[in-house]
Structures are given as C-alpha cells and as structure tokens.
Amino acid sequence: MDKNNERECNEDLIRERRKCNFNIEELTNIVDGGKARTARRREIQRLLINDPEFLDEIPQDYMSHEDRYSNELRKSAHLMQKLADQESGHDIHQDIGALTGILKDGNPLMVHLSMFIPAILGQANSEQQEKWLGRSLRNEIIGTYAQTELGHGTFVRGLETRATYDPTVEEFVLHTPTITATKWWPGGLGKTCNYCVVMAQLYTQGRCYGPHPFIVQLRDEETHRSLPGITLGEIGPRLGLNSNDNGFLKFENHRIPRTNMLMKHSQVLKDGTYVKPLHNKLSYGTMMLVRVGIVGACSRSLQYAVTIATRYSAVRHQSEIVPGQPEPQILDYQTQQYKVIPQIASVFALIFSARSLSKIQSSVTAKLKDGNTDLLPELHSLSSGLKALSSSDASWGVEVCRLACGGHGYLASSNLPRTYTGTTCAITYEGENTVLLLQVARYLIKSYRSIGKETGASSVSYLADQTSLASSSSSFSNKALVQAFKLSALSLVAEAEARLQKLCDMGQEFYHAWNYCSVLLLKCAEAHTRYYICEKYEQTVDSLKASEGVKNVLQSLCRLYLIYHITLTHGDFLKCGALTPRNIAVLEGEMCDLLAVLRPQAVSIVDAFDIPDELLGSTLGCWDGNVYQRLYDEALKSPLNKTDVPDAYYKYLLPLMKSSL
Numbered sequence: 001m002d003k004n005n006e007r008e009c010n011e012d013l014i015r016e017r018r019k020c021n022f023n024i025e026e027l028t029n030i031v032d033g034g035k036a037r038t039a040r041r042r043e044i045q046r047l048l049i050n051d052p053e054f055l056d057e058i059p060q061d062y063m064s065h066e067d068r069y070s071n072e073l074r075k076s077a078h079l080m081q082k083l084a085d086q087e088s089g090h091d092i093h094q095d096i097g098a099l100t101g102i103l104k105d106g107n108p109l110m111v112h113l114s115m116f117i118p119a120i121l122g123q124a125n126s127e128q129q130e131k132w133l134g135r136s137l138r139n140e141i142i143g144t145y146a147q148t149e150l151g152h153g154t155f156v157r158g159l160e161t162r163a164t165y166d167p168t169v170e171e172f173v174l175h176t177p178t179i180t181a182t183k184w185w186p187g188g189l190g191k192t193c194n195y196c197v198v199m200a201q202l203y204t205q206g207r208c209y210g211p212h213p214f215i216v217q218l219r220d221e222e223t224h225r226s227l228p229g230i231t232l233g234e235i236g237p238r239l240g241l242n243s244n245d246n247g248f249l250k251f252e253n254h255r256i257p258r259t260n261m262l263m264k265h266s267q268v269l270k271d272g273t274y275v276k277p278l279h280n281k282l283s284y285g286t287m288m289l290v291r292v293g294i295v296g297a298c299s300r301s302l303q304y305a306v307t308i309a310t311r312y313s314a315v316r317h318q319s320e321i322v323p324g325q326p327e328p329q330i331l332d333y334q335t336q337q338y339k340v341i342p343q344i345a346s347v348f349a350l351i352f353s354a355r356s357l358s359k360i361q362s363s364v365t366a367k368l369k370d371g372n373t374d375l376l377p378e379l380h381s382l383s384s385g386l387k388a389l390s391s392s393d394a395s396w397g398v399e400v401c402r403l404a405c406g407g408h409g410y411l412a413s414s415n416l417p418r419t420y421t422g423t424t425c426a427i428t429y430e431g432e433n434t435v436l437l438l439q440v441a442r443y444l445i446k447s448y449r450s451i452g453k454e455t456g457a458s459s460v461s462y463l464a465d466q467t468s469l470a471s472s473s474s475s476f477s478n479k480a481l482v483q484a485f486k487l488s489a490l491s492l493v494a495e496a497e498a499r500l501q502k503l504c505d506m507g508q509e510f511y512h513a514w515n516y517c518s519v520l521l522l523k524c525a526e527a528h529t530r531y532y533i534c535e536k537y538e539q540t541v542d543s544l545k546a547s548e549g550v551k552n553v554l555q556s557l558c559r560l561y562l563i564y565h566i567t568l569t570h571g572d573f574l575k576c577g578a579l580t581p582r583n584i585a586v587l588e589g590e591m592c593d594l595l596a597v598l599r600p601q602a603v604s605i606v607d608a609f610d611i612p613d614e615l616l617g618s619t620l621g622c623w624d625g626n627v628y629q630r631l632y633d634e635a636l637k638s639p640l641n642k643t644d645v646p647d648a649y650y651k652y653l654l655p656l657m658k659s660s661l
Ligand SMILES: CCCCCCC/C=C/C(=O)SCCNC(=O)CCNC(=O)[C@H](O)C(C)(C)COP(=O)(O)OP(=O)(O)OC[C@H]1O[C@@H](n2cnc3c(N)ncnc32)[C@H](O)[C@@H]1OP(=O)(O)O
Pocket: 110, 111, 114, 145, 147, 148, 153, 154, 155, 156, 157, 187, 281, 282, 284, 285, 287, 288, 290, 293, 294, 297, 376, 377, 380, 428, 429, 430, 431, 432, 435, 436, 439, 442, 443, 446
C-alpha cells in the first residue's frame, strides 16, 4: 500500500490524516526508542513482509490442529534461518518487537528464544555455556523451560519432580513420582524440542535443597524420538496460541550427568556436597527476565488493538448525534472516544515503564556480576508488579478495543480475538498476576516496616515520606497528580500494615493475618505499581526533547492517563484525602475535554505506531480503511462457501425438514 496515494484511501481517513498537527515520524522514533531503531525495525519488517514463505495458504482458522502447528513451525523455522542469514548480524532479543505479527498464534520456537536460551545464559557456568549456548543459538538444539507441573505452577517450592544425586556414578536421577508431578504447559515441549531446562527438587546427601535448573536431552538428535525413560506429548487445544505445542513430560528414573545441573549460582560437587548460591532466589532468574520482556510485549499487543479500533472508528458511521443529520463517524461519540483514546494513552505508559524497568534490570545484572545482590528484591518486586499491571491493562485494553468495533470486532478476520487470546495468557503465565502482586505487597510491607534503614531501593523510598499524608494539593499539574498517586499508594500501604499489625496484636499468626488482609494488600500493590507507571510517564514526557507538536500530544496523553486512572479508583484518592469530591468532579470534566482535544489526532497517533497491514492482519484496521470490501473478501474464503449447498444439508437438515411429511 502506497501511503502517499490518497486516491486508494477511504475519505474519512484522508480527512483524519489531514488534521494531524504533529510530526508522525518523530513520534514513531519515540515509540521505537530512536531513529536507528525505527530504521532497523523497518528493515526487518520489509524482509519479512516481502517473503512469500510467510504467507498462509488458507486462513489459520480453517486449518486442522496439526496443520496449524505444522504451518507455524514451517514459518518459525524459516524466520530463524532468515535472521541467521542476515549479513548485518542480529540480536534476536533486541529485535523481537519487529517480529510481532509475522507469526500469528503462538510460535513453537518462542520459549526456545525467550526462556531456554536466557536460562542457559543466566544459569549455566562458562563450561556449560561453551557446551550448549552456541548450539542453541545456532538452533542445532531446540529447548524449552519446563517448570510447571499438573499439580503446581504458582508454588515453585511445591514442585514434585526430583533430581537425586548419585555420587557413585556422578549422575542425577530425574523422576516424576506422581501424576501431579507431570510437567505440563511448557511451550514447544510436545513435539518441537529435543532439550529442555527442567526445574526439579535437588536431593543430595539425603537432603532436599529446593528447586534447581537442570538441562536435559529429551529426544534423539538424529531421529527426534523421545529417549528411554522420557514420556512426552502435547496437552491439547487452548483458548488461544493453538499453533504452539504446549506439552507434558514425565521421567522414569532418567539419568543425566552431574554436569547437567546448571551451576552458575549453586553447585553439587562430585562427592555430593552442595554449594549454595549468593542469593537463594537466583535460580528464579529466568522468570524475572521474562517478566521484564512481557511489559514491552503487552505494549505491542495494545498498539495492534488500538490501531485497529481507532481506524475502524474513523471509518464506521452509525446512528445520529444531531437528529436528521448524516450518520457520524463513531469516533465522534464521546463514549467511543472514552473506549479508544485512553488505550492509546496506555500504550505510551507501558512503553516508558518497560524502558525504565529494562534499565534497572541491566544495572542489577551488572551488580550481580560483581556478587552484589542488594537490589534483587527491588527488581523482583518491580518486575512482578509491572508484569501484572501491563498484562491486565493490555488484556482489558484489547478487549475494550474489540468491543469498540461492535459485531465486526468478534470476527476472526478483525484480528482482535487472536490479539486478545495472545495477550490474556500473560495474566497467567510467568507468575499468575494475583500471586505476583502479593509478592509486591510483601516487599512493600517489609519496606514500610524498615523505614529508616538504608536499602538503596528507590522505588519504595517514598514510603518514608509520612509528611505527604497530611498535605493535599490544590494544584492540578501533572506532577501534582502524580503526587496524588503517591499519596494514595502510601496511604494504602499504611492502612494494610496497620490492619496486619492489629490482627497480630489480637493474637493471630502473621500468615493468617496476611491472608485475611490480602484483598487490601492486592490494592496496595496495584496502587504502588500504578504510581510507578504514572511517575515514569510524567518524567519521560517532561524531559523529552521533542518538537512542540509531539510534546503537546504526549503531554495530553499523559494527562489523560493520569486522570483516567484517578477516576477508575477515585475512592482511594478520596479516602486518603489526596483529592476532594470537588477535585474529582473537575478532573472528570477535564478528562472529557482531553478526549475532545485528542480525538482529531487519534488516527495520526496510531499511524505513528507504524504497523504494516501485512503484520496487523486485520480487515478493520487496514491503513486504507477499505473495511467493507475486505470483510466481504475474507468471508468468501470460508470453506463453507465452496459450494452453494453443503453436504451437511443432505445428511442432517433435509431428513429433519422432510421428517414430518
Ligand atoms: C516475552 C514473552 C515471552 C512469553 C513466553 C512465556 C511462556 C511462559 C512461561 C512460564 O510460564 S514459565 C513458569 C513461570 N512460573 C512462575 O512464574 C511461577 C510463579 N511463582 C514464583 O515465582 C514463586 O513461587 C513465588 C510466587 C515468587 C514465591 O516463591 P517462594 O515460595 O520461593 O518465595 P516466598 O516464600 O514467597 O518468598 C521468599 C522470599 O523470596 C523472595 N523472592 C521470590 N522470588 C524472587 C526472585 N525472583 N528474586 C528475588 N527474590 C525473590 C520473596 O520476595 C521473599 O523475600 P522476603 O520477603 O523473604 O525477603
């Protein structure tokens, strides 16, 4: 599609684009993280889009379960090969955003890239990396991360798979003692992988040392048959991601060499002596790494959904605002703006928080290299909180975008259903959100109770600022609104801590008191994380060196985000006195003004996400707005339309219709 050729474009979209009052390319660069990144992303996307190997012979929704898997594996393998062939070299993890959309519904090699390789990097010592890293990067071996079991996903300490050390032959014996110990869920485990990192309870010298990572060969490297002592399979259809082969795995006293325990952080020596790690949660490092990645991935899913919903809302006409006048674009309804535009604002919130988290992660990783684990708890808390809020915000946002497209949003060809199922899974995987938020709450209560002790953790330093509890501001600058978020979070933490303490003073054990306060604790964690997101949003936009047009748009989006979230949880702001009922009413009015200000820019802002039609894959969201023809053309692809009268008519309907004769 030639974006300069207006003649091919829907007239509403042409008019929308003419209203643009900022530099789209400049905003695109901000979304990508710089000009060079935009160029790199486009280069990769061009490479993919122009390659016929990535086309599906028929839409995936009409494929059998086996064909979906096989088709996606074909494309995944081609993609890996293609990226490996690039002379310029590539960092697949750096470029992962550029690949969004090319593989449609769960990619069998995803966990190889996102967890198996990172697990080797983060958990294997240098000799082990020598042995497995190069091979896995060259895709000579394909792996997954097998932690979750039928009986336990959340509670990692409760895993049942055992790795028992036998010093006589220097081997570990891997065993699945019960049905509930069966590994269940790992992506690519069913049919694709021949290796995996298994999390198993480590037993040596008669003692259990908790879950540790082991690298295990699962299938013969020549025949791809599963090895003796190993049972493997696929777990069956899921809500979404059905071209992946999420699998199950059982061990029957399967032996692996001692040196297959990943020993960067803890070791088992030849005689069975256990050497403990610097920090006993270092073996959870792979999960933490992926949680950081999920924040960026969620922002991308939301970009897809909001691009589709905004363009469609500009093209779609329905009903009337002024009686008797032509049907308006649905984007002119304030309620429609309220669905779509806050989701656009949310995209930037997620992008800026993802970047901030990524920086913290890099500095913690650098410190870990020097043996300093001081900031690990803060990173655990931040990555847990942001993974939870980004996945729930994005899932809700995608669903709102789907609803904003009315009936057509329910069609597979809109690509909204698949975007939703591909996003909501992130609420569950890599740590179920409630559970992760309770980890954040644990950290908050602990930090609150240790006020005065220097920990170096900046994200919770505000908890010491008790004076702010008494001061409600009458100013409404963005900074002042961020202060209101701070006050609300601080006040919730103080309330939860007091409630916990009261229950303990009344004689309850701490863990019962904890469970009894956990709904409030969840709120604390959400408020704390929301404050973090709002603060990063405000700071990033404030310090941005950008043209006036771009800065104005981002300031308005940031302000909309702040006010939108205040109105969603206004009770918390009222309860702590950060805002008065009158303040809330004024802000609600301003939110509507902001919707009106941003409405003419909405199409141009989503254009700045710069998602090619071929990747967006949506009849409703295409750049030219030729929605109705595309919907019709897609419908014609239904196999039921191959014949006028289907076979099923003769088999079932005809006998029924004639039975009464
Ligand atoms: C980019 C997209 C890629 C998509 C691909 C994704 C495919 C999906 C893959 C998966 O889903 S893999 C499986 C993921 N599974 C989980 O995430 C399990 C979630 N559960 C846990 O992580 C843990 O069980 C827990 C909830 C963190 C609890 O762990 P544990 O019971 O061992 O700890 P506690 O007793 O609750 O706490 C003790 C202490 O440890 C601290 N802590 C816990 N985790 C960490 C950590 N990672 N780093 C640092 N510290 C940690 C915790 O805060 C406690 O501290 P104190 O309060 O005692 O100081």
